Structures are given as C-alpha cells and as structure tokens.
Amino acid sequence: MSGHDVPGGCYHLGILGGGQLGRMLIAEARLLDLRVAVLDPDPDAPCAALADRFWCGSLDDPAAISRLIDACAVTTWEIEHINIDAVSERVEHGAVVRPDPAVLRIVQDKAAQRRRFAEAGLPGPRWCEFPPGNVSTLAAFGFPAVQKLRWGGYDGRGVTTLHTTDTQQLPGPSILEELIAIEYELAVLVARALDGSVVCYDPVQMRFDPARNICTHVIAAPPQMSLIRPEIALEARRIAQAAVTALDGVGIFGVELFVEKGSTGRVLLNEVAPRPHNSGHYTIDACATSQFAQHLRAVLGLPLGSAEIFSPAVMVNLLGAGEPGPVAVDGLERALSVPGVTVHLYGKRRSVPGRKMGHLTALGTTPEEALERANRAAACIQIHGASASQSQGGHSG
Amino acid sequence: MSGHDVPGGCYHLGILGGGQLGRMLIAEARLLDLRVAVLDPDPDAPCAALADRFWCGSLDDPAAISRLIDACAVTTWEIEHINIDAVSERVEHGAVVRPDPAVLRIVQDKAAQRRRFAEAGLPGPRWCEFPPGNVSTLAAFGFPAVQKLRWGGYDGRGVTTLHTTDTQQLPGPSILEELIAIEYELAVLVARALDGSVVCYDPVQMRFDPARNICTHVIAAPPQMSLIRPEIALEARRIAQAAVTALDGVGIFGVELFVEKGSTGRVLLNEVAPRPHNSGHYTIDACATSQFAQHLRAVLGLPLGSAEIFSPAVMVNLLGAGEPGPVAVDGLERALSVPGVTVHLYGKRRSVPGRKMGHLTALGTTPEEALERANRAAACIQIHGASASQSQGGHSG
Numbered sequence: 129m130s131g132h133d134v135p136g137g138c139y140h141l142g143i144l145g146g147g148q149l150g151r152m153l154i155a156e157a158r159l160l161d162l163r164v165a166v167l168d169p170d171p172d173a174p175c176a177a178l179a180d181r182f183w184c185g186s187l188d189d190p191a192a193i194s195r196l197i198d199a200c201a202v203t204t205w206e207i208e209h210i211n212i213d214a215v216s217e218r219v220e221h222g223a224v225v226r227p228d229p230a231v232l233r234i235v236q237d238k239a240a241q242r243r244r245f246a247e248a249g250l251p252g253p254r255w256c257e258f259p260p261g262n263v264s265t266l267a268a269f270g271f272p273a274v275q276k277l278r279w280g281g282y283d284g285r286g287v288t289t290l291h292t293t294d295t296q297q298l299p300g301p302s303i304l305e306e307l308i309a310i311e312y313e314l315a316v317l318v319a320r321a322l323d324g325s326v327v328c329y330d331p332v333q334m335r336f337d338p339a340r341n342i343c344t345h346v347i348a349a350p351p352q353m354s355l356i357r358p359e360i361a362l363e364a365r366r367i368a369q370a371a372v373t374a375l376d377g378v379g380i381f382g383v384e385l386f387v388e389k390g391s392t393g394r395v396l397l398n399e400v401a402p403r404p405h406n407s408g409h410y411t412i413d414a415c416a417t418s419q420f421a422q423h424l425r426a427v428l429g430l431p432l433g434s435a436e437i438f439s440p441a442v443m444v445n446l447l448g449a450g451e452p453g454p455v456a457v458d459g460l461e462r463a464l465s466v467p468g469v470t471v472h473l474y475g476k477r478r479s480v481p482g483r484k485m486g487h488l489t490a491l492g493t494t495p496e497e498a499l500e501r502a503n504r505a506a507a508c509i510q511i512h513g514a515s516a517s518q519s520q521g522g523h524s525g
Numbered sequence: 526m527s528g529h530d531v532p533g534g535c536y537h538l539g540i541l542g543g544g545q546l547g548r549m550l551i552a553e554a555r556l557l558d559l560r561v562a563v564l565d566p567d568p569d570a571p572c573a574a575l576a577d578r579f580w581c582g583s584l585d586d587p588a589a590i591s592r593l594i595d596a597c598a599v600t601t602w603e604i605e606h607i608n609i610d611a612v613s614e615r616v617e618h619g620a621v622v623r624p625d626p627a628v629l630r631i632v633q634d635k636a637a638q639r640r641r642f643a644e645a646g647l648p649g650p651r652w653c654e655f656p657p658g659n660v661s662t663l664a665a666f667g668f669p670a671v672q673k674l675r676w677g678g679y680d681g682r683g684v685t686t687l688h689t690t691d692t693q694q695l696p697g698p699s700i701l702e703e704l705i706a707i708e709y710e711l712a713v714l715v716a717r718a719l720d721g722s723v724v725c726y727d728p729v730q731m732r733f734d735p736a737r738n739i740c741t742h743v744i745a746a747p748p749q750m751s752l753i754r755p756e757i758a759l760e761a762r763r764i765a766q767a768a769v770t771a772l773d774g775v776g777i778f779g780v781e782l783f784v785e786k787g788s789t790g791r792v793l794l795n796e797v798a799p800r801p802h803n804s805g806h807y808t809i810d811a812c813a814t815s816q817f818a819q820h821l822r823a824v825l826g827l828p829l830g831s832a833e834i835f836s837p838a839v840m841v842n843l844l845g846a847g848e849p850g851p852v853a854v855d856g857l858e859r860a861l862s863v864p865g866v867t868v869h870l871y872g873k874r875r876s877v878p879g880r881k882m883g884h885l886t887a888l889g890t891t892p893e894e895a896l897e898r899a900n901r902a903a904a905c906i907q908i909h910g911a912s913a914s915q916s917q918g919g920h921s922g
Contacts, residue, residue, distance in 0.1 A: 151555075155552060155555060155556075158548075158552060158575065158872075159552075159867070159868070159869050159870065160857075160868065160870055161870040161871070161872040161883075177577070178555065180574070413813075416810075416836070416865060416888055417867075421867070425861065429858075430857070430858055430861050431858065431861050431862040433861070433865075433866075433867070434864060434865055434888070436888075438835035438836060439813070439833075439835060460557075460827070461826075461827055461828065464822065464827050464828050464830070465828040467831060468813060468830075468831055469830075470556070470814075470818070470830070471556070471557065472556050473556065473557055473558040474558070475555075475558040486558075491813055491831070491833075
C-alpha cells in the first residue's frame with residue numbers, strides 16, 4: 129500500500145467523479161501515501177489540482193471509464209451519475225471496483241431500491257411503480273401521492289406531489305409514494321467492509337431549506353447528548369445497517385430516513401447514497417475516523433476504524449451567493465474567530481448561487497452551543513462570484 | 526484567502542523545507558484552498574508531489590530562498606537549518622516570513638536561546654558559554670558538565686558529557702550545562718498569533734530510545750487522565766507560554782522541558798523548536814485543531830483554534846528498519862486492525878534505518894490503553910528497504 133507499489137496498475141485508487149467528495153477522499157489517501165487518479169468532465173473540478181493523475185472526460189464515456197479503471201488497483205465513485213454498463217464491463221474482465229456497480233444499478237433506480245428494501249423487510253413509505261400517465265394506477269394508489277422519477281432525480285428534482293389524476297405529472301418511468309408527514313429527517317453513515325463487517329456512526333439530524341430542498345444543517349452529538357431519542361436512534365441504526373447489508377455494499381453509505389409525525393413516530397427508510405455523504409462531513413472534525421478515511425479503508429480491503437464521536441458538532445453547507453463568477457471568499461477570518469469552528473473550502477473556481485462551495489463545522493459542549501456557533505460563523509462568511517476587480521485583490525478577512 | 530486570490534505573489538504559502546512537517550502543513554492548507562510552494566534540496570522530498578510548486582534547491586542558497594519568498598504571500602519554515610541571512614534580507618525588503626527570522630537566529634544558537642530565556646527569568650539548567658578548549662571555564666563550571674555545540678546539533682548530535690578537563694571535547698563554540706537527573710521529559714505545544722494571543726496544548730510526556738536519542742513515544746491525555754501531575758502540568762504550561770512570548774514568536778512552537786528527579790521535582794526549560802513538532806503529531810487525530818492547522822492560522826494572521834484534546838492518545842514514530850532501499854511497508858492491515866489506530870506515512874521514497882518514515886496514533890479510553898494499542902500496532906508494521914523483487918510486488922497487508 130506504499131507509494132511505490134501499486135499491484136495491478138499505475139495508481140492505488142481511481143475515483144469516478146472529481147468533486148468535493150473526491151477531493152476529501154484524496155486528502156485521506158495522502159496519509160497512506162497512495163497514488164490517486166480521477167476522471168471528471170470539468171477541467172477545473174476540485175480534484176483536478178490534487179490528483180496524481182487527472183483525466184478530463186465524460187463519466188458516460190466507456191473509453192474514458194476503462195482508461196481510469198484499468199490504470200487503478202481499486203476504483204470507486206463519488207457521484208452516482210456514471211455509466212454503469214461501462215463500469216460493469218470492466219468488472220466482468222476482472223477489474224476491482226468498490227462498491228460493486230450492481231449496488232449502483234439498484235440505487236440509481238428508485239423502484240429497484242424500494243423493491244430491494246421491501247424484500248429485506250425494511251420499513252418505508254407505501255409505494256408502487258408508476259408507468260407514466262397510467263391513471264388507473266394513480267387512482268388506485270390514492271392521494272396525495274408523491275411521484276418520483278425512477279432515474280436521475282436529486283436534491284428535490286424529479287419529485288412532485290399529485291393531488292388528483294389531473295395534477296401535472298412528471299414525464300418518464302416513476303414510482304408513487306405515500307406522502308409522509310415528516311417530523312424530522314435523519315441520516316446514518318454505515319461503513320461495510322469486504323468481510324461484511326459493519327461500523328455504524330451515530331444518527332444525525334438533517335435540516336433542509338424547504339425552498340431549495342438543500343440540506344443546510346447536520347446536527348451530530350454523542351448519544352447521551354443527542355437530540356434524537358434513544359429508541360429512534362436505535363431503530364435508525366438497525367434499519368440503516370440492514371439496508372446496506374441488503375445491498376451487499378462495500379464502502380461508506382449515507383442512509384437517509386424519516387421520522388414520522390405523531391404518536392406512531394415510525395422510522396422510515398428514505399434512500400441510500402452509495403458513497404461519502406454530505407451528512408457525514410462533520411466526521412472529519414468530530415470523529416475518530418472520518419467518513420473518507422472509513423471509505424478508503426473499506427474499498428482497499430483494510431479493517432474499518434472507530435466511528436466514535438468526540439463532541440457535539442454542527443455542519444453547515446457554504447453555498448455560493450450573489451453573482452456567479454470567479455470565487456471570492458469574504459469573512460473567513462471572522463468565521464474562524466468563532467470558537468470550535470473549522471472551514472472547509474472545496475477549491476471550486478467559479479461561485480454559482482446555490483452551489484456547494486464548502487462547509488463549516490462547529491464543535492460545542494452541547495448540540496445547542498454547536499448550532500449557535502455554526503450559525504454565527506456561517507453568517508460571517510460569504511462565498512460569491514467576484515467582479516474582475518475583486519478577483520484581483522479581493523479576499524477580505 | 527481563496528485559491529484564485531493571492532495578494533502579493535503567486536502562492537498563498539511558501540515553505541522552506543519539504544519534509545513530513547511541510548507535507549502535513551500542505552494537507553491543512555488544502556482545506557482552505559491555498560496554493561503552496563516549497564523549496565527543498567531533495568527532488569523526492571515528501572512535499573515534492575503535493576506542493577502546487579516544488580523548487581528543488583538548497584536551503585542555504587540565497588537565490589533559491591529569494592525565489593520562494595518573493596513568490597509567496599507568506600513564507601514559513603519546517604526545518605531550522607536554513608540560511609537565515611538570506612531570509613532576513615528578504616524580510617528587510619518587505620517580504621512576510623513567519624515566525625520572524627530573528628526567532629530562528631536565537632533558537633539556532635543554544636547560547637543565545639539560553640540567554641534569552643534566562644533574561645525572561647525562566648528556569649533552566651545552570652549554564653555558561655564555553656569557548657572551545659577553555660580549560661579554566663570548564664574547571665570553574667565543575668563536573669559532570671554537558672557540552673553542547675552552539676550551532677547545528679540535533680537528535681543527540683553535538684552533545685557530550687565531560688567528566689574531567691581531560692575528557693574528549695567537541696570542537697567548536699559551545700555551552701556547558703549542568704547534568705540534570707531527569708525523571709521524564711515533557712513537551713508543550715504553544716501557538717502564538719500575530720496579536721500576541723496564545724493557545725497552549727496540554728503537556729505531553731515524551732519517551733526516548735536512549736541508544737539513538739530519538740523520541741519513540743508521545744503520551745497525551747486530557748488533564749483529568751494525564752500521567753503528568755497537575756502542578757507539574759501547570760508549571761510546564763506557564764514556562765512554555767513565557768518562552769514563546771520571550772521569543773516574540775508567531776506560529777506553533779514545540780517547547781521541550783525536563784522534570785528533575787527527586788524531591789524538588791523542578792520543571793526546567795530545555796529548548797524550543799520554532800515549528801510544528803514531532804511531539805504534536807497526535808493533535809491531528811486527538812485534538813480540535815491540529816498543530817498544522819494551528820500553525821497555518823497563526824502565520825496567515827487568522828484567529829487561533831481550540832487546543833482541546835478529545836481522547837488519550839499515544840504517538841509512535843515509524844522508523845525505517847532493515848536494509849536501506851525503495852520503501853516497502855509490511856503489516857499495515859494488521860496495524861489498522863488495532864482499535865483506535867491511524868497510520869500516517871510520509872511518502873519518502875527511500876527507507877533508511879532509523880529514518881522517520883511515518884507515525885501512528887492510537888486513541889484509547891485511558892493513556893494506558895492507548896499506549897498498549899500503540900505498541901501492539903507498531904509491532905505489526907515494518908517499514909524497510911525493499912529488494913528489487915519486493916519493490917515490484919511487495920506490499921503485504
């Protein structure tokens with residue numbers, strides 16, 4: 129595993145996708161002196177300057193995908209939207225890709241994912257397949273019904289709520305789900321090793337901007353201080369571990385769940401992200417093993433590390449604001465003056481309103497203190513597109 | 526502070542020296558999307574593959590030093606053996622170098638360092654200057670006397686103990702120090718910001734291989750679990766903070782102290798390293814802010830972070846063993862199977878017996894558990910020079 133020695137290829141690790149998740153994975157790979165190759169269509173991707181080898185190419189292009197996979201001892205992905213057929217073809221020829229592309233094939237299709245979890249007896253919203261425009265299926269399912277496109281939706285895209293058979297529907301193969309009255313959303317990070325052993329992080333609470341349906345806050349804490357009731361946390365861990373095992377996944381997985389409003393307080397499985405997850409960024413600053421170190425251990429066939437959390441922590445995504453343009457960061461110094469705060473910038477060259485440009489983590493003695501610190505620090509820092517003049521001299525503390 | 530914006534130069538940070546300390550500093554700089562340039566004489570230095578710009582050149586060469594400093598908004602060093610005159614000359618012309626080279630000039634000269642600390646009223650061993658061969662000075666000082674070369678000694682080199690005027694002496698300007706009966710050695714990491722504010726880490730115990738005089742273990746723990754008595758820890762912190770303030774230092778400093786044997790239990794100042802320090806590597810895994818993140822904050826003029834330690838931790842240096850040659854790592858998988866263990870490899874291309882090739886940190890619920898885990902993990906891992914055949918296929922988990 130040392131730098132000079134790469135069985136089966138030129139690089140220890142290949143990453144399909146060169147975004148911030150890949151960038152944080154490379155940072156961990158450096159600790160083990162691993163050589164990393166990356167494929168991404170954006171020449172300015174966050175990984176471009178950091179990878180030992182960066183190939184600029186489409187994640188849909190079989191030739192580009194083969195070149196990466198064939199040059200690496202182990203390949204993983206940091207984004208779901210890749211050409212699975214091309215990846216599977218290399219695996220059939222003996223290449224090592226973890227998790228297995230079969231996992232991604234299931235997860236990419238919301239119907240297949242729901243079916244797999246139902247077969248495993250895991251609790252989720254009532255659902256059915258919905259061939260586009262099939263009014264009888266819709267009427268039989270009942271209203272309100274949440275229509276989700278089977279493929280390609282994310283961050284609230286590809287989802288709509290149908291109130292009658294006349295409501296405007298999304299085009300394309302879909303599923304219908306009952307509309308859940310959500311008390312709050314949870315995420316559980318699960319790491320699963322080659323030998324099937326599993327390490328599970330403590331459940332965290334995710335808070336969203338309802339307008340943009342983007343996660344704004346992740347609230348993590350040791351069990352004794354958690355905002356999540358113990359019986360809810362226990363059930364969430366049980367479901368999350370079972371879901372990743374049902375997928376036969378290897379690596380780190382972000383499992384999203386709902387807690388239902390009202391007396392029932394049911395914990396329902398929403399969906400699984402087969403990669404490091406936004407809800408797990410706090411682990412870099414607050415846990416014994418970060419989600420990226422954990423993913424690396426799992427895909428390299430190494431033993432998993434401890435998921436112990438040391439401190440309440442709140443993660444806030446730093447989104448681009450103002451005008452699009454060359455990235456400018458204001459208020460970094462003021463943000464870092466808030467106790468317990470760490471700022472992570474992703475090295476994206478252009479700021480676009482709503483784009484994830486970085487995140488910050490605030491530690492505190494309680495979740496409430498961490499939340500207050502995170503909000504105070506986030507209010508200090510502004511990432512935006514710089515005007516030409518700003519981008520010359522621009523950064524102000 | 527964002528990647529596109531480098532006031533006054535092409536790079537945010539310059540580092541004189543490209544060893545493991547620089548490498549771990551670069552890892553932290555990535556979190557803030559900083560561009561880093563490095564100067565080191567070794568084309569295979571640990572920083573060579575990671576810096577945005579790596580210049581291969583002598584740390585004694587004024588032209589090479591000027592090129593680095595003039596290309597960077599802020600420059601620091603990770604090794605003391607650099608041409609101070611060349612650095613000072615750039616500072617006189619307005620370049621920003623932190624700490625100030627004046628600090629290094631004092632620290633490089635054991636007589637000047639002792640004098641500065643004595644002027645500040647800090648407790649240390651009795652000492653005097655020792656012009657080479659000056660028998661009357663030696664006789665007047667008394668025996669046993671520890672002779673230390675004023676310049677250039679480290680890791681036990683440049684030090685000898687004189688028992689009579691006839692004992693073989695080291696050539697060159699020296700100091701004499703009383704021989705202290707040492708109960709154990711402490712280190713205190715002190716970070717000092719531009720505004721003079723100071724953050725002090727909890728004192729750690731350093732254990733040495735007496736034969737090679739290399740630090741083998743660093744034992745860190747939260748105060749309530751520390752192996753260091755509270756009154757000793759308090760005194761060590763007081764002395765360490767005063768020493769760094771007496772130097773008017775900016776950045777992170779490793780302050781080494783002795784605890785004297787016997788009833789007195791005096792805490793004596795040994796010496797100060799004006800840079801990240803081997804005794805502080807545990808902070809990467811066990812503290813809210815690593816010594817590298819802290820150094821970065823200080824030299825960039827940002828507010829200091831929290832020095833809180835989350836868990837007992839023991840750091841063990843991983844030294845090259847066996848034959849010299851292309852680096853081969855054995856037993857990584859077994860080492861990582863020990864709970865709470867993280868392995869850090871420095872990316873050195875050649876293993877040389879006794880060379881620092883990496884380190885590991887073990888966390889535990891007590892210092893004793895962390896120590897047991899660290900020793901168990903360190904016994905699993907072997908870093909050595911590979912034979913040609915090994916270096917082709919060699920890494921075995």
